[in-house]
Amino acid sequence: MKWSEIKIHTTNEAIEPVSNILHEAGASGVVIEDRNDLNKDWSTMYGTIYELDPDNYPEEGVYIKAYLPVNSFLGETVDEIKQAVSNLVTFDIDIGHNHVTISEINEEEWATAWKKYYKPVKISDRITITPTWEDYEPVSSDEIIIELDPGMAFGTGTHPTTVLSLQALERYIQTGDHVVDVGSGSGVLSIGAILLGASNVQAYDLDEVAVKSTTINVKLNQVQDRVTALQNDLLKGVDTQADVIVSNILAEIIVQTTEEAYQLIRPGGYFITSGIINAKKDLVRSDLEDKGFEVIEVNKMEEWISMIAKKPES
Structure with a gap:
């Protein structure tokens, strides 16, 4: 061919x-x-x-x-x-x-x-992403290894927007958390959330290729019993309560989800957003704050911005 x-x-x-x-x-x-x-x-x-x-x-x-x-x-x-x-x-x-x-x-x-x-890349204090065909031995006892098959779709999980999201998950995931991944792509954030201690993840993407990619990658990482990958338009119709919602998508799409995210996140929970270019930083921050969130972190890698917002305790 x-x-x-x-x-x-x-x-x-x-x-x-x-x-x-x-x-x-x-x-x-x-x-x-x-x-x-x-x-x-x-x-x-x-x-x-x-x-x-x-x-x-x-x-x-x-x-x-x-x-x-x-x-x-x-x-x-x-x-x-x-x-x-x-x-x-x-x-x-x-x-x-x-x-x-x-x-x-x-x-x-x-x-x-x-x-x-595509080679193994350490993207945070604990997380290393490696393609499936590479043999990689952990260098520390608490290292988390995420295996991905970049041939399926959506790259290797080392784009700055993904790295920022995983680093935020590493800081804020608590053992037993329920997580929602909006725009799951390869499923790398869903996998990372489970390996960091979340009890279960609901992963949503409108693209059926992404849903398939998430499904395959969670099986590669043996977390398929704790990640549910579904085709869905952002958070429309979702009624589960979450401790953390993570969304690595465009700024213009993030602002379409903030109101629903606020309703779904438990008091004291977190909304991790990424995929934001610097020119759209104020747009996203203003929208998060207007909906009731407190922006507690703004992080940058290369040309990309990530924001972590917290829902007040009461």
């Missing part, structure tokens, strides 16, 4: 929605080439260091690549992808150059070469 590589030149802000568009179009995974990666201090303690070629990266913004089978529907699929990405501007999302290129690639090369980019 022949495969076609679709490459979209866009912005950091658009990474999550563009990736989702590509997954919905049939891509089983995406590659993100961000020039900021050239300046990162890669630890040699976790995984193998590989040489990054600056010529593969844009001068500004990011390349998002996905792979689709070459068939009679490819042209129509690519046109739909282009239209969907262009439509993101209606949600006030900066899509940058939005330049799309198509090229064919050898199946054997595509099937294995991308794996070299």
Whole structure:
């Protein structure tokens, strides 16, 4: 089978929605080439260091690549992808150059070469994320290992928005907590919550690919008896009481959930939000406070913001 590589030149802000568009179009995974990666201090303690070629990266913004089978529907699929990405501007999302290129690639090369980019990464004091094909031995007795299969969808769980969310969960999860994960994606936050001590998690995503990815990844991590993955539109119709709600989605979507989140979170519970660009920080903070939350932390990693809000005790 022949495969076609679709490459979209866009912005950091658009990474999550563009990736989702590509997954919905049939891509089983995406590659993100961000020039900021050239300046990162890669630890040699976790995984193998590989040489990054600056010529593969844009001068500004990011390349998002996905792979689709070459068939009679490819042209129509690519046109739909282009239209969907262009439509993101209606949600006030900066899509940058939005330049799309198509090229064919050898199946054997595509099937294995991308794996070299995914190695175990320690993302917090206790949590390490590792792809399923890597052998990794914990370096401490209390280390938490999350295994993910990035080939399914939604990357390796090491995007700054995910890292910020996991670090917040590590600080605020209490043993026995009931957690709701809104926009579960790969399921990495649901898995992390359980391994940090939560008793159960309800994971919701509107995208059926995400629900499938969450289901598979929770089984990989042997927590399927404590995570329920369901297709749902944000928190609509949800009536469970939660100690923690975590939501790693766009700022514009977060503000659509705050009122329902406030009703569902028990007094003294937490609403962990991420996926917020700096320009939308005040929008989210104002909305959280208007709904009755107290914003107790604002954290930043690269261009991304995470906020932890607390529901008053009474």
